[in-house]
Structures are given as C-alpha cells and as structure tokens.
Amino acid sequence: MWNRENIEAQWAGWADRVERVMSVVRPYRHRIALFLAVVGPGLIVSNVDNDAGGIYTYAQSGAKYGNTVLWSLIPMTIVLYVSLEMCSRMGAVTGKGLSDLIREEFGFRVTFFLMAVVLIVNLGNVMAEFTGVFWASETFGVSRFIAVPLAAVLVWAIVMAGTAKWVERIFLSICVVYLSYVVSAFLAKPEWLIALLHLLPPQLMHYIPTVRPFVQVPPFNASYVIILAALVGTTIAPWQHFYLQAAVVEKRVGPRQYSTTRNDVLIGSISCMVIVFFIIVCTASTLYVHGIHDVDSAGTAALALRPLAGKWASALFAIGLLNASLFAASILPLSTSYVICEALGFESGIDRKFAEAKIFYGLYTALIALGAIFVLFMGRFANAILLWSQVLNGFLLPAVMIFVLILVNRRDLMGDQTNPKGFNWVAWISTAAVIILTMVVVYSSIREFTGHPVS
Amino acid sequence: MLYATELMGAKTYDAQGNYVGKIREFFIEPAEQPNRISHYLLSRGSFQPLVARHDQVASVAPGNIRLNVNERLLEPYEPNEAWLAVQKDLLDQQIIDTSGRKVVRVNDVDLAEQRTNGSIELRVTQVDVGLPGAVRRLFQGIAPQKFIRKVQGQFPPRSIRWEFVNLVESDPLRRVKLRITHEKLEDLHPADLADIMEDLSAAERQGIIASLDEETAAGVLAELDARLTSQIVEKMDPEKAADILEEMAPDAAADLLADLPRETSEELLEEMPGHEAAEVRELLEFDPSTAGGMMNTEFVFVGEGSSRDEVLQWMKEQDLNLDQLDTIVLLDRAAQFSGTVPVARLLLADPEQSLAGLKTEPLLSLPPDASEKEVFEIFDKYNLRMLTIVNDDNRPIGVVTVDDVVSKLMK
Numbered sequence: 001m002w003n004r005e006n007i008e009a010q011w012a013g014w015a016d017r018v019e020r021v022m023s024v025v026r027p028y029r030h031r032i033a034l035f036l037a038v039v040g041p042g043l044i045v046s047n048v049d050n051d052a053g054g055i056y057t058y059a060q061s062g063a064k065y066g067n068t069v070l071w072s073l074i075p076m077t078i079v080l081y082v083s084l085e086m087c088s089r090m091g092a093v094t095g096k097g098l099s100d101l102i103r104e105e106f107g108f109r110v111t112f113f114l115m116a117v118v119l120i121v122n123l124g125n126v127m128a129e130f131t132g133v134f135w136a137s138e139t140f141g142v143s144r145f146i147a148v149p150l151a152a153v154l155v156w157a158i159v160m161a162g163t164a165k166w167v168e169r170i171f172l173s174i175c176v177v178y179l180s181y182v183v184s185a186f187l188a189k190p191e192w193l194i195a196l197l198h199l200l201p202p203q204l205m206h207y208i209p210t211v212r213p214f215v216q217v218p219p220f221n222a223s224y225v226i227i228l229a230a231l232v233g234t235t236i237a238p239w240q241h242f243y244l245q246a247a248v249v250e251k252r253v254g255p256r257q258y259s260t261t262r263n264d265v266l267i268g269s270i271s272c273m274v275i276v277f278f279i280i281v282c283t284a285s286t287l288y289v290h291g292i293h294d295v296d297s298a299g300t301a302a303l304a305l306r307p308l309a310g311k312w313a314s315a316l317f318a319i320g321l322l323n324a325s326l327f328a329a330s331i332l333p334l335s336t337s338y339v340i341c342e343a344l345g346f347e348s349g350i351d352r353k354f355a356e357a358k359i360f361y362g363l364y365t366a367l368i369a370l371g372a373i374f375v376l377f378m379g380r381f382a383n384a385i386l387l388w389s390q391v392l393n394g395f396l397l398p399a400v401m402i403f404v405l406i407l408v409n410r411r412d413l414m415g416d417q418t419n420p421k422g423f424n425w426v427a428w429i430s431t432a433a434v435i436i437l438t439m440v441v442v443y444s445s446i447r448e449f450t451g452h453p454v455s
Numbered sequence: 456m457l458y459a460t461e462l463m464g465a466k467t468y469d470a471q472g473n474y475v476g477k478i479r480e481f482f483i484e485p486a487e488q489p490n491r492i493s494h495y496l497l498s499r500g501s502f503q504p505l506v507a508r509h510d511q512v513a514s515v516a517p518g519n520i521r522l523n524v525n526e527r528l529l530e531p532y533e534p535n536e537a538w539l540a541v542q543k544d545l546l547d548q549q550i551i552d553t554s555g556r557k558v559v560r561v562n563d564v565d566l567a568e569q570r571t572n573g574s575i576e577l578r579v580t581q582v583d584v585g586l587p588g589a590v591r592r593l594f595q596g597i598a599p600q601k602f603i604r605k606v607q608g609q610f611p612p613r614s615i616r617w618e619f620v621n622l623v624e625s626d627p628l629r630r631v632k633l634r635i636t637h638e639k640l641e642d643l644h645p646a647d648l649a650d651i652m653e654d655l656s657a658a659e660r661q662g663i664i665a666s667l668d669e670e671t672a673a674g675v676l677a678e679l680d681a682r683l684t685s686q687i688v689e690k691m692d693p694e695k696a697a698d699i700l701e702e703m704a705p706d707a708a709a710d711l712l713a714d715l716p717r718e719t720s721e722e723l724l725e726e727m728p729g730h731e732a733a734e735v736r737e738l739l740e741f742d743p744s745t746a747g748g749m750m751n752t753e754f755v756f757v758g759e760g761s762s763r764d765e766v767l768q769w770m771k772e773q774d775l776n777l778d779q780l781d782t783i784v785l786l787d788r789a790a791q792f793s794g795t796v797p798v799a800r801l802l803l804a805d806p807e808q809s810l811a812g813l814k815t816e817p818l819l820s821l822p823p824d825a826s827e828k829e830v831f832e833i834f835d836k837y838n839l840r841m842l843t844i845v846n847d848d849n850r851p852i853g854v855v856t857v858d859d860v861v862s863k864l865m866k
Contacts, residue, residue, distance in 0.1 A: 095657035103547050108562065108592040111547075254657065254686035256716075345560040345584060 040172055041247035042088065042261065044331070045240050046080065046268035047175045050275050051328035052132020053125065054234045055321055058276050059301035061227045062283030064293050067198040068218035070280060072228055073273050074199060076235055079430040081269040083401060086408045086419065086427065087241045088265050091248030092258040093417045098245040098400075099343035101407050115340045117396045122239055122336040124389020126371035129332065132325030134375050139302045139318040145376065152372035155330035156365065171331065177323040178275050180316040185278040187313035190285030199277075226444045229437035233393065235276070236434055238400040243335035246342070255417070282317070333367035388449075394442035398435040405431060457577070459541050459564040460591045461517040461600070467497055467507070468519075469526040476505060478520060482538035483579065485634040490617050492541075492566065492577040495520070496532055505529040510574045517600060523574060537632040541579075544622070546592075549655065550582065551621040553639040556647045558654035562588030565614060582620055585613025625658035627665065637666045645674030652679060661690055669695075673702035676711065685714040688723070697726030705731070706751040706859070709738035738853075746830050747823030749863060750844045750853030756784040759793050759811040763804045779858075782841040784851050785810055791849040794818055795841065820845045823852065827863060834860050 061069045087098060103111040130148055137147030194214050205215045218224055253261045283301055295301045302318040337360050341348035347357040354361050405427060409418050419427060447453055465478045476497035484493040495507040513523035545561050552559050563583040569576045587607035594603045621639055624630045640648055652660050664672050664687055676684050688696050700708045700723060712720040724732045734752050741747030757766050787793040794814035804813055820843045833842060844853045
C-alpha cells in the first residue's frame with residue numbers, strides 16, 4: 001500500500017490542494033501581509049487585560065451572580081474599544097507616545113506625579129500577576145518557591161534576550177493559549193442558549209413573555225454594583241492606554257495604515273470580551289449552580305471545577321491562569337518602564353543595550369524582582385497592597401482617560417482626526433461611567449480596609 | 456547662574472519700588488539676538504498683562520526682579536509669533552542636540568546675567584536635560600530655595616550648550632519667523648539624522664525634511680525606516696519629493712516608490728526627468744526579493760582594452776560617488792560582461808597595464824531574476840563586495856553591493 005508511487009501520488013494531491021488554496025489567497029497576499037505587519041498591539045493589549053486579577057474577578061462574579069453579570073460585557077466591549085481606539089489614533093497621527101504628549105501639554109510636575117502613581121499601581125498589578133502564578137502552581141501541586149522564581153526568571157529573560165520583533169511574536173502566539181478557557185467552558189457543559197440570552201440586559205428581557213421563564217434578573221444591591229465596578233476596573237486599565245499608543249508609534253503606523261490598526265484594536269477588544277464570556281459561563285454553570293458562591297482566589301476556582309466539570313476543565317482553567325499571569329507579568333513591567341523613562345527623558349527601548357538604558361532595564365528588573373519576592377515572603381500583606389493599588393488605580397484611571405479625551409480633541413495635535421461628534425459623546429459618557437464605577441471600587445476598598453465592608 | 460524655573464513667578468517692582476506683577480514667561484527674539492531674553496511677560500491678575508523690554512530691567516534675582524522705569528512705560532502684551540517663549544516652546548519640549556546627535560527633552564533653561572549700560576540682560580547659555588533641572592521643576596514653589604539647590608547638587612548635571620540646540624518647529628511660517636534653520640543638521644551623517652528623525656513626531660519630521668537641502672534629504676530618506684519614508688513622501692509637495700528622489704540612488708528611489716500607492720508613485724515619476732524616471736521604472740519591474748530588486752543601475756564600467764592611466768584619467772573627469780566606489784565592471788568588444796577590477800589593484804598597476812590583465816577570478820555574475828538567497832550565498836562564498844547582474848545577452852545591467860546585502864539581511 002505504501003509504495004513509492006502511492007506516496008508520490010499523495011504528495012501530488014496535497015500540492016494540488018495547497019495550490020488551489022493559494023490561488024484564492026494570493027490576490028490578497030499584500031493585504032494579509034500588511035495586516036500581519038500592523039496587527040499585534042491591539043490584540044496583545046486587550047488579551048493581557050485578562051490577567052490574574054481579571055480572571056479572579058470574572059470567576060468570582062460568575063460564581064456569585066451566575067449569568068446575571070453577562071449583560072455588562074457588551075457595553076464593556078464598547079467602552080474598551082472606544083478608549084483604546086483614541087490612543088491608537090493619537091499614536092498614528094502624532095507619532096508620539098501618550099506620556100510624551102502629557103509631558104508636552106501638561107508640564108513636568110503633572111507628568112511626574114502621574115508616573116509615580118503609574119509605578120505604584122503597576123507594581124501592585126505585577127504582584128497580582130505573580131500571585132496568579134502562585135495560585136496556578138498550587139492547583140498543580142507545585143511549591144511556590146519553585147514556580148514563582150522560575151516564572152520571574154523566565155519573563156525577565158524573554159525581554160532581556162530578545163529583540164522587539166521576536167518578543168512581540170512570542171506574545172502574539174501566547175494569545176492562542178487563552179482559548180483554553182473556551183475548552184474549559186465547553187467541558188463545563190453550560191446551557192449555551194440561556195447564557196447567550198443573558199448577554200442582553202435581563203432587566204429588559206424579563207418583560208418579553210416568551211423568554212421570561214429563562215431569564216434571571218440580577219439583584220440590584222451594593223455588592224452586585226461592586227462586582228460590576230470591579231469588572232470594569234479590571235477590564236479597562238490605565239497602563240493599556242500607554243502601552244498601546246507607544247506600540248503603535250513603535251510600529252510606525254501612519255495615517256495610511258491606521259484603518260488596519262483600528263481593526264486590530266476592534267478585534268482585540270472583542271476577543272478579550274469573548275474570553276471573559278467563556279470564563280464567566282464556565283464558573284456560572286458549575287460553581288454558581290452548585291451553590292459555591294464565594295471564591296477567594298482564581299486557584300480556588302480552578303480546584304472547585306474539578307469535581308464539577310472534570311479534571312481536564314480544571315487543569316485547562318489553571319493553565320489559562322498561569323499563561324495569563326506570565327503574559328501580564330512580562331508586559332506590565334515592560335510597559336511601565338517604557339512609559340516612565342519616556343516621560344522623564346531617560347533612554348528606553350528593548351533594542352538598546354543595558355549600558356545605554358540603565359534606568360529602563362533597572363526599573364524593569366526591579367518590578368519583576370519586587371513582585372516575585374513579595375509573593376514569596378510577604379503574602380500576609382497581599383490584601384492590603386492589592387487594595388491600595390486598586391484605590392490608587394481608581395484615581396489614575398479617570399485622570400488618564402480625561403487626559404486622553406482632552407488630547408485627542410486638540411485640533412493642533414490631531415488635525416482633522418479629532419473625535420467625531422457622536423464618538424465624542426460615547427467617549428465622554430463612557431469615561432463618566434468608568435469614573436463613577438471606579439469611585440465605587442475606591443469607596444468599597446476603603447470601607448473594607450477600615451473593617452466595615454459594604455456587603 | 457540663574458535658571459528659568461527659579462525666575463518664573465518672580466515678583467517684579469518698578470523704578471519707584473512699586474509692585475508691578477509676576478513673571479509668567481520669557482521671550483527670545485531670534486531675529487534680533489539668538490540668545491538674549493528680549494521680553495518679560497508680567498501678569499497682574501485680572502488686569503491686562505504687561506511686557507518689559509530687556510533694557511528696562513535693572514536687576515534680576517530669584518523671586519525678585521527690579522525695573523529701571525516706571526510701570527506706565529511698560530507696553531501691554533500682544534502675542535508675537537516671532538518671539539520664542541521659554542516656557543511654552545522650550546520647557547518639556549523635544550530639541551535636537553546637534554553635538555550629541557540625539558533628541559532630548561528640555562527640563563530647564565540656564566541663564567547668565569550680562570551687565571549693559573544701566574540694565575541687566577539675561578542670556579540663554581544652555582538647556583538642562585538632566586536630573587538637576589528635573590528636581591527644580593518638581594519642587595519649585597513648594598520647597599525652599601536652599602533645599603532645592605541642595606538636592607539638585609546631588610545629581611550629575613547634563614546640559615547642552617545653546618549653540619548646539621536645534622529647535623524643532625512643525626509650522627513652516629513660524630520656523631521662518633523664529634529663524635530656525637537646520638544647517639547644523641546637514642553636517643550630520645544621514646544615518647545619524649535618520650535616527651534623530653525616528654524620535655520625533657510625524658509633523659516635526661515633515662518640517663525638518665522640508666527644510667533640508669535635497670541632497671541631505673535624499674540621504675536621510677534612504678536611511679529611514681521604509682514605512683516612515685513613505686509617510687513623509689506622501690505628505691510632501693510632489694515637486695519637492697521628485698527633486699529629492701532625483702538625488703537618490705536609483706535603487707533606493709525604486710525601493711521608496713514601491714512602498715507608495717500606485718497613483719502617488721506614478722505622479723512622482725512624472726515629475727522626475729525622463730532618463731532617471733526610466734531607470735527607476737525599470738528597477739520597479741523587478742521583485743524586491745530578487746537580484747534585480749536589490750541592484751543599483753549606477754555603476755562604473757569601462758572597456759577591458761583600456762590602460763590603467765586612461766581609466767584613471769577618465770574617472771577624474773566623471774562625477775563619481777567616490778565613497779562607494781571600489782570595483783569597476785569590464786566590457787569586451789561586443790559590450791558583454793567580461794569581468795571586474797578592484798580599485799586597489801588598479802592603483803598599484805603599471806600605467807600602461809591593460810585592465811583585462813587585472814580581472815578578478817573567477818568570473819561571477821547573476822541574472823536579475825536570481826533569488827536573494829542565491830545572492831547572499833555567492834557573496835558569502837567568494838567574500839564579494841560587489842556582484843554584477845547581467846541580462847540574457849550577458850550585458851551588465853546593474854550591480855549589487857555589499858551594503859545592499861547587509862541591509863537586506865538586517866530586515
């Protein structure tokens with residue numbers, strides 16, 4: 001059967017098939033090449049969003065309120081897209097990073113304080129990422145004293161050894177691992193139609209008689225609002241704006257390539273939310289249904305999945321968590337050191353040598369080292385630090401979003417690329433909503449810290 | 456030495472000792488003197504701000520400035536495009552350090568006092584781009600002077616002398632009014648200038664390219680990242696762009712045009728003189744990943760029968776790019792490719808030596824449709840610096856030089 005002629009005939013058949021596919025693809029070759037050259041920043045920035053803290057929040061909201069939080073995903077996609085799109089547009093039109101523009105238009109002192117807050121908030125985030133590594137290693141029964149240092153060295157080495165292009169390729173391929181949540185959700189065997197139904201506001205769907213029996217209306221109380229606020233807070237993070245704009249500038253995206261970048265941002269925002277959808281559905285159909293409403297870490301969520309959805313679902317959930325934590329743990333310190341060095345006038349960039357950009361590499365290394373050491377030895381301060389970094393984040397995010405809105409509407413910077421009127425309305429309204437919700441987080445964090453939790 | 460940051464907000468008194476207002480801005484009038492603070496802007500709360508001229512200032516100290524005239528002699532402030540504002544146009548903005556060949560951000564401006572009959576003039580001596588300036592900017596007005604001076608002393612100074620500061624201004628009219636030229640940039644190596652350009656914003660790049668002479672602009676565009684180059688050329692006035700393309704080597708011009716949308720590149724080719732446009736058009740026909748796409752059509756070729764002296768004499772009369780010339784292509788009687796001669800061999804040969812006797816062995820060439828991989832391999836194997844590309848009739852149509860290979864490999 002497997003003689004030579006047979007194999008050759010098989011080959012010829014394949015070559016023929018490939019040729020047929022290529023003849024369809026070929027006319028678009030140029031366009032595909034252009035897309036691949038420009039794609040990246042948007043996809044990376046939104047996927048890093050689903051980091052350790054994010055997954056914890058999603059898992060927690062799914063366990064606590066089931067499908068009833070799903071309706072918030074569509075508005076959140078819009079807010080995420082709108083706020084990121086403005087930054088990528090600014091990068092493409094002005095060719096300058098966000099921190100550069102803030103420095104030039106708002107002066108040194110404002111920039112310095114902003115950067116100080118960025119540093120603290122992002123340090124808190126890096127700690128959260130290593131906590132994620134810790135949670136994931138726990139699920140697999142690996143000691144954190146092995147897993148966390150290994151993770152720290154790994155993320156540090158990727159950036160120190162690689163060139164910008166190489167690092168981005170690694171990051172892009174990592175995005176695929178997020179699909180493990182999709183598999184995990186399928187293994188949990190949820191009621192898909194009912195979950196999809198909850199993407200529309202249940203408060204309204206409730207009035208449609210045919211679907212009424214399937215709709216579950218969310219309770220409107222303080223702790224539900226706090227969960228919603230936490231979802232928004234973890235989805236839209238200030239560092240994203242800085243990272244995205246810098247990456248667009250670095251990629252030399254100009255006005256002509258911009259439409260491709262916008263698609264990149266759009267695809268990124270949607271894919272981010274699709275993953276969130278699967279995570280929430282996964283925990284809603286298992287933990288929530290079985291009455292496990294309180295999840296104190298993403299690792300607990302993964303462990304709780306085992307008896308309910310099988311060991312594969314649990315393992316995939318933990319792999320996704322590990323991947324997300326590692327991914328964010330390499331991007332966050334990188335973007336933080338970029339932004340700070342750029343704003344304050346130090347040499348930066350991973351294509352520079354160590355001696356040329358000491359402060360840049362120093363900051364990068366210090367962020368990773370502090371994050372890892374903290375998780376290993378100072379776990380008991382974890383809650384306090386995470387809480388305070390969330391409070392600071394609550395002040396940083398509104399500031400950054402307002403700066404972005406002011407800058408993007410400046411005709412002298414943006415020419416005719418300022419926000420269109422309708423878009424501007426959406427942008428201001430979503431900014432206002434985000435500000436109110438982050439204030440809710442700040443309030444509840446402080447209440448919790450003083451020992452008087454809201455719920 | 457005084458710092459602009461320390462003087463901002465200084466209380467100003469007139470000759471009679473009456474309080475006039477606070478310093479809000481310093482202006483330089485480059486058309487008069489390139490480094491003198493020519494005007495001081497005094498804000499007076501809700502009243503109209505006034506302007507003091509340089510010859511109306513009697514003494515300057517941090518926090519305290521005295522005028523030598525009465526308040527009534529000061530003029531009301533009118534914005535003037537020809538004035539360079541220290542705070543608005545310099546602080547926190549990017550400038551080009553022409554001695555260090557890079558783009559830096561200004562933290563502060565250092566000033567020196569100069570006594571002229573009856574008044575004090577402030578001269579800009581250097582701009583501060585280091586940590587001391589950053590410390591002043593951070594603490595000015597919220598911490599005592601002594602403390603600031605002490606803290607800033609802890610950090611190494613990093614300043615750029617005013618002569619080496621090249622401002623970037625994207626508005627061409629303002630650039631003329633402020634007398635900003637880019638003559639010093641033209642002295643830099645195009646590759647350094649290209650690095651500088653990559654650190655600037657899109658509008659600033661456009662402004663600098665527009666004010667460079669065509670030759671320098673051509674050199675810079677050939678060195679810049681391909682995507683930036685096409686962005687710049689697309690936005691440029693087509694006539695000027697065609698002039699720059701003319702100055703470029705045909706292969707660099709073809710690479711640039713290949714990245715532009717079809718209509719734009721056609722328009723530019725129309726603007727270029729006939730034979731240069733034809734040369735570039737020919738190159739555009741080749742796939743960029745082949746020998747034809749890498750080659751340059753400008754090369755030196757002579758008949759193999761000519762003697763060393765004849766060739767040297769002929770070369771003297773030509774306008775050749777000597778920096779890049781290291782190999783000469785030989786033709787036989789039928790105008791077919793017959794070999795190459797390195798310039799060093801030519802120099803050391805006898806005056807009457809015919810070039811045919813100086814040929815490098817073996818005879819190497821590739822057709823234009825050879826793949827880039829073949830080109831790399833042949834360069835590597837024979838340690839070439841230049842390779843001749845021949846057509847079907849064995850006539851040389853271009854050469855690939857080692858720098859083309861290196862830049863292709865770096866992509």
